[in-house]
Amino acid sequence: MKFSLVINGIHLANTFNFDLNLLRVLDALLRERNVSRAAERLAPSQPAASNALNRLRELLDDPLLVRVGRAMQPTPRALELEMPIRAALRQIEQSLAGGDAFAPARSQQRFTVEVTDYVELICMPRLLQQLSEEVPGVKIAIRHLSPSLPAASLDTGELDLVPGRFESISTHFVSRRWMSETLRLVARQDHPAVQQAPDLAAFLRLRHLWVHGGQTKGMVDQWLGEQGLAREIVYTTPNYLQAAHIVASTNLAVVLPAQPAHYFARLLPLQVHPLPFALGPFHLDLVSVAQRERDEALQWLIEKVLAIGRM
The missing domain is CATH 3.40.190.10 (Periplasmic binding protein-like II)
Structure with a gap:
C-alpha cells in the first residue's frame, strides 16, 4: 500500500520512509510531554520511545521536545504539526480498518475525557458496562475537570470530550445538551x-x-x-x-x-x-471541537454518552 501523506507542506510518507509508527510516537510524545508516559501509552520500552524521538528529531531537523525544568515542552514546529498529525493518524486508522466507517468492535481507540467527580460517578459506570459488552478494545482515560472549559486541551486533541456546565463557549466548539438536574x-x-x-x-x-x-x-x-x-x-x-x-x-x-x-x-x-x-433545573452539556464533527469514533462516543443522559 502506498500513502501520499502531506502535512503542513511536508511529504511525511517520504520523510518517514513509510514508518507510520514514528507518527504514533510523535503523537504520544506531544500528548504526554514525557518519554516514559508516551512509552506506556504505546507499549514499547522507554529506550525504544527515546530512540524514536531521536530519529524524529533527525528527520525533521528540530528538537521537537525540549526540557524546561522537570517538564518537556514542545517546540513551535512540534505544535504546528500536532493537530495535522493527529488528524492524519485518525484517517489512516479508519482506512486500514476497512473503509471510512468506524468499526467499534475492532477499535483499540483511547479517549480522554475531563469530568467532575460527580459526572464520573453518574456516567462512567454505565458507560464502562456498555463498552465492556460491545467494544472491549476501547479505553477511557479520565482527567478531573478544571473550573473553566479546558479549551487548549480540546484544541490540541489532548482531550476528546468534556461534559459539564459552562457559561460561555467559543463558536469553534460544539455544545450538546446532555442532561438536566435539580x-x-x-x-x-x-x-x-x-x-x-x-x-x-x-x-x-x-x-x-x-x-x-x-x-x-x-x-x-x-x-x-x-x-x-x-x-x-x-x-x-x-x-x-x-x-x-x-x-x-x-x-x-x-x-x-x-x-x-x-x-x-x-x-x-x-x-x-x-x-x-x-x-x-440546571443543565449539563457535552463539549467537543467543531472540526472533529466528521471524526466517526468521537461521534460514536458522544452518542453513547448522550444515551446515558437520556436514561
Whole structure:
C-alpha cells in the first residue's frame, strides 16, 4: 500500500520512509510531554520511545521536545504539526480498518475525557458496562475537570470530550445538551435540626458545606442574594464524594444534585429533602471541537454518552 501523506507542506510518507509508527510516537510524545508516559501509552520500552524521538528529531531537523525544568515542552514546529498529525493518524486508522466507517468492535481507540467527580460517578459506570459488552478494545482515560472549559486541551486533541456546565463557549466548539438536574438538601439522618424537610428559615439556620465546582457563587447563593438573604457556609470543597462523607459524620448540611444525593443516601446515613425554594433545573452539556464533527469514533462516543443522559 502506498500513502501520499502531506502535512503542513511536508511529504511525511517520504520523510518517514513509510514508518507510520514514528507518527504514533510523535503523537504520544506531544500528548504526554514525557518519554516514559508516551512509552506506556504505546507499549514499547522507554529506550525504544527515546530512540524514536531521536530519529524524529533527525528527520525533521528540530528538537521537537525540549526540557524546561522537570517538564518537556514542545517546540513551535512540534505544535504546528500536532493537530495535522493527529488528524492524519485518525484517517489512516479508519482506512486500514476497512473503509471510512468506524468499526467499534475492532477499535483499540483511547479517549480522554475531563469530568467532575460527580459526572464520573453518574456516567462512567454505565458507560464502562456498555463498552465492556460491545467494544472491549476501547479505553477511557479520565482527567478531573478544571473550573473553566479546558479549551487548549480540546484544541490540541489532548482531550476528546468534556461534559459539564459552562457559561460561555467559543463558536469553534460544539455544545450538546446532555442532561438536566435539580438540587436537593442533604444532611445526616440524625441531624438535630433536620427531622423533616426544612422551611426557608430552618434552612438558613443550618451550617452549610458548599461544593463549589470552580464557581464564585452557586445557584443557591445567587437566589438567596437576590432575596437579600445569606446562609452560613463553614466549609468549601470541589469534591462531591468527600462532601457526602463529611456531612454524614457532622452537623453540616450540603446542597447536591439529585442523582448523587440519592446515590450517597443509599450508601451513607443521609437524608435527602427538596429545597425550601424553587430554583428550577440546571443543565449539563457535552463539549467537543467543531472540526472533529466528521471524526466517526468521537461521534460514536458522544452518542453513547448522550444515551446515558437520556436514561
